[in-house]
Amino acid sequence: MAEAFKAELTVRSDVEELEKVRDFVSQAAKRFGFEERDGYNIVLAVDEACSNIIRHGYDQNANAKLRIAIETIGDSFVVTLNDSGKTYDLRLHQLPDMPAHLAARKRGGLGIMLIRSLVDDVEYERIDGENKLVLIKRRPASR
Amino acid sequence: MATFNASVRESGKTSVIDVSGDLDAHTAVQLERVFEKLISEQRANIVVNFSNLNYISSAGLGVFMAFIDEVRSKGGDIKFANMPEKIYQIFDLLGFPSLYEIYDDEKKAIEKFQTNAS
Numbered sequence: 001m002a003e004a005f006k007a008e009l010t011v012r013s014d015v016e017e018l019e020k021v022r023d024f025v026s027q028a029a030k031r032f033g034f035e036e037r038d039g040y041n042i043v044l045a046v047d048e049a050c051s052n053i054i055r056h057g058y059d060q061n062a063n064a065k066l067r068i069a070i071e072t073i074g075d076s077f078v079v080t081l082n083d084s085g086k087t088y089d090l091r092l093h094q095l096p097d098m099p100a101h102l103a104a105r106k107r108g109g110l111g112i113m114l115i116r117s118l119v120d121d122v123e124y125e126r127i128d129g130e131n132k133l134v135l136i137k138r139r140p141a142s143r
Numbered sequence: 144m145a146t147f148n149a150s151v152r153e154s155g156k157t158s159v160i161d162v163s164g165d166l167d168a169h170t171a172v173q174l175e176r177v178f179e180k181l182i183s184e185q186r187a188n189i190v191v192n193f194s195n196l197n198y199i200s201s202a203g204l205g206v207f208m209a210f211i212d213e214v215r216s217k218g219g220d221i222k223f224a225n226m227p228e229k230i231y232q233i234f235d236l237l238g239f240p241s242l243y244e245i246y247d248d249e250k251k252a253i254e255k256f257q258t259n260a261s
Binding site for chain 1: 146165167168169198200201202204205208209211212228229232233236237238239241242
């Protein structure tokens with residue numbers, strides 16, 4: 001097992017920055033020892049969360065900042081997103097009934113569906129005007 | 144800019160879109176433009192070849208949702224081919240295989256259009 005580590009990245013609130021975020025998470029996931037599929041899935045969950053913050057939390061204000069911190073704790077890969085945009089607790093979002101969602105050709109809500117499906121735990125807090133969203137993915141053997 | 148490319152090849156009456164790189168919230172608009180152009184040219188038999196696609200997020204998935212009805216209303220379809228496993232699992236997770244035909248080989252997708260036309 002790889003040694004515990006921490007890493008942090010701050011980006012502008014702009015979809016142009018998503019590739020940088022993905023590279024950052026992908027490298028950390030490899031270092032943690034995730035297999036390709038788990039690595040892909042945590043990268044996708046973080047990308048979707050960042051996209052939501054950029055588009056909805058910050059209303060596409062590209063001058064705002066978004067901080068991504070990664071910490072490994074035992075078998076858990078913990079990604080914490082901090083932003084100062086609008087409050088949004090995605091745990092309260094009712095997940096779509098996918099067959100009905102697809103039948104209605106709805107494009108929205110897919111990101112939250114993916115986040116909730118691809119990570120093991122989601123935590124959220126609003127502290128001093130900042131959103132703190134935590135996505136946790138565990139090693140397969142410990143799930 | 145995230146590396147993404149979508150180029151179109153013609154195979155008889157079918158248009159094949161080769162997508163490569165990362166299809167995300169930043170690059171999805173490029174793929175939208177390709178679909179808009181094909182539809183404006185009345186080319187509604189569309190196969191998307193995913194063999195060189197590295198990554199897709201919900202913004203990319205949304206592009207296929209956005210155009211499927213219009214393409215089918217013109218008598219065509221959007222079919223998917225050569226999807227890497229890591230990409231397929233995301234389509235599968237969201238139930239997309241119930242809405243789109245997915246082929247392991249591009250030729251089979253093109254043949255399906257030809258079979259339907261005859």
